[in-house]
Amino acid sequence: MTVRVGVTGATGRMGQEVLAAVAEREDCEVVLAVNRDPDGETIDGVEIEPASEFDSLVVDREPTAVIDFTGPESAPEYAAACSEAGVPFVTGTTGFEDDEREELEAASDEIPVLHAPNFARGVQTLVDVVGDVVQSLAGYDVELVETHHNQKRDAPSGTANRLLSEIEANGDFTGRKHGREGFDPREEGEIGVHVLRAGNVTGEHEIVIADNHEEVRLTHRAEDRGVFAAGAVDAAVWLADRDPGSYDFADVLAE
Ligand SMILES: NC(=O)C1=CN([C@@H]2O[C@H](COP(=O)(O)OP(=O)(O)OC[C@H]3O[C@@H](n4cnc5c(N)ncnc54)[C@H](OP(=O)(O)O)[C@@H]3O)[C@@H](O)[C@H]2O)C=CC1
Ligand SMILES: O=C(O)C1=N[C@H](C(=O)O)C[C@H](O)C1
Numbered sequence: 001m002t003v004r005v006g007v008t009g010a011t012g013r014m015g016q017e018v019l020a021a022v023a024e025r026e027d028c029e030v031v032l033a034v035n036r037d038p039d040g041e042t043i044d045g046v047e048i049e050p051a052s053e054f055d056s057l058v059v060d061r062e063p064t065a066v067i068d069f070t071g072p073e074s075a076p077e078y079a080a081a082c083s084e085a086g087v088p089f090v091t092g093t094t095g096f097e098d099d100e101r102e103e104l105e106a107a108s109d110e111i112p113v114l115h116a117p118n119f120a121r122g123v124q125t126l127v128d129v130v131g132d133v134v135q136s137l138a139g140y141d142v143e144l145v146e147t148h149h150n151q152k153r154d155a156p157s158g159t160a161n162r163l164l165s166e167i168e169a170n171g172d173f174t175g176r177k178h179g180r181e182g183f184d185p186r187e188e189g190e191i192g193v194h195v196l197r198a199g200n201v202t203g204e205h206e207i208v209i210a211d212n213h214e215e216v217r218l219t220h221r222a223e224d225r226g227v228f229a230a231g232a233v234d235a236a237v238w239l240a241d242r243d244p245g246s247y248d249f250a251d252v253l254a255e
Contacts, residue, residue, distance in 0.1 A: 003237050006032035006063035006087070008078050010048050011041070013151075014069030014092065017229035019044045028233060032061045055081045063087055065236040071153070072096040076103035083107040088239045090114045092232055094158025105246060112242040116249035117158025119231025123205070124249055126220050130163055130207060131170035133218065140211045142167055143192035147204040155195045159205055167191060167207070 005022050009015040010033035022028045023044045030046045034057065038048040049057060051074075058066065058081055066082050068075050068091040075093040080103065082089040089107060094117050096104070107113050118124070134142060144167075146160045156164070156178075164176060174189035186192065203222040208215060222228065231249065238252045 001027075003028045003240055004031040004062065004064045005029065005233070005236055006034075006058060006061065006066035007046075008034055008051065008054070008066060008068040008074070009070035010043065010046070011035040011038075012069060014225060014228060014232075016043060017225045018067050018069065018232060019046055021226065021229035021233045025233065028237065031063050032057050032066075054078060055084070058082060058085045058087055064240045065090055067091075067232050067236050068093055069232070072100045076100050076107070079104050079107035079113060083110040086111060088112045088114075088236070088242065090232055090236045090239055092116060092119055092228060095154025108244060108246045111244050112239050112247060113245075114235050114239050114247040114249070114252070116231075116235065117162050118203075119228045119235065119249055120220065120222055121227075121231065121253060122220050123159055123222075124253055126205070126207075126218060127162055127166055128250070130218060131166045133207075133216065134167050134209060135170045137209050137211075137216065138171060140209045140216075141186065141192075142171070142173070143194065143208045145194045145196065145204075145206045145208070147196040147198065147201045149200050149202070150197050152197060155197070156193055157195075157203070157205070159203070160193065160195075163205060163207065164191065164193065 005028055007018050022030050033046045034049050034051040034054050036051045041048050065088040068078050070093055072095045075091045079089045088111055146157050173191050176193050177190040178193050206219040208217050235252045
């Protein structure tokens, strides 16, 4: 069966990568690609159409799944349209406020919705192991540093927040400390969180776990955005025949 993919934010950094990733696969085709202000352009032979027509296009084209890398304001709207049309929805968008996350959750009553802040397999491995590492080094200082390109809007990254949740669930921490300046010594039990935005860095996450005699560093570095796009397309193929509900990338990799 050919998986018919819809792509939102199709001319964005990730949208273009998703179009390229689908073009590389024989089992998938793009049947719908939108952005907010198309000027008749095509990417990898796919016509970019107006996002304002998404609600009717998603009904007419009958995609097997839609892949969304846009923004926290738009992803819930696209999810709602997919919910109306009965089309599974994959989103890698980050930076959601609570109400936006709830809207996404609401869509999952009607359709399968898969949200992952990072579609790199290596990051999923990091998420899987970081809790155990922190637990086995109880009492050590823990700090997280993430670096991204200078156009990224949300901070800390969705991936950083996901890793921090895992860390917090596996130790006796007092809270997150976002950056330091002036006379601001480290307090016992805090998790330092440091955000760098520079140049065209694709995405780096490092967790430093140290006491006064040793340190462990867990680092993930994405070399290109293709790794995220390939994971998102895998997720769309996997999600196509699932029941309504919320899923994450770990579910895809578990099979
Ligand atoms: N989960 C993962 O593995 C990854 C997640 N991300 C996340 O994906 C998202 C997109 O990142 P990136 O591709 O770099 O961003 P870009 O800014 O390059 O692209 C975003 C696209 O979404 C569209 N868009 C943005 N806001 C709206 C809106 N309010 N309504 C409709 N369309 C909108 C833009 O459309 P237009 O061109 O029409 O303005 C643009 O095409 C971010 O949240 C980022 O953190 C990024 C990489 C990997
Ligand atoms: O905006 C990006 O570029 C990325 N965002 C994701 C995040 O917020 O975690 C994933 C990746 O690191 C790239």
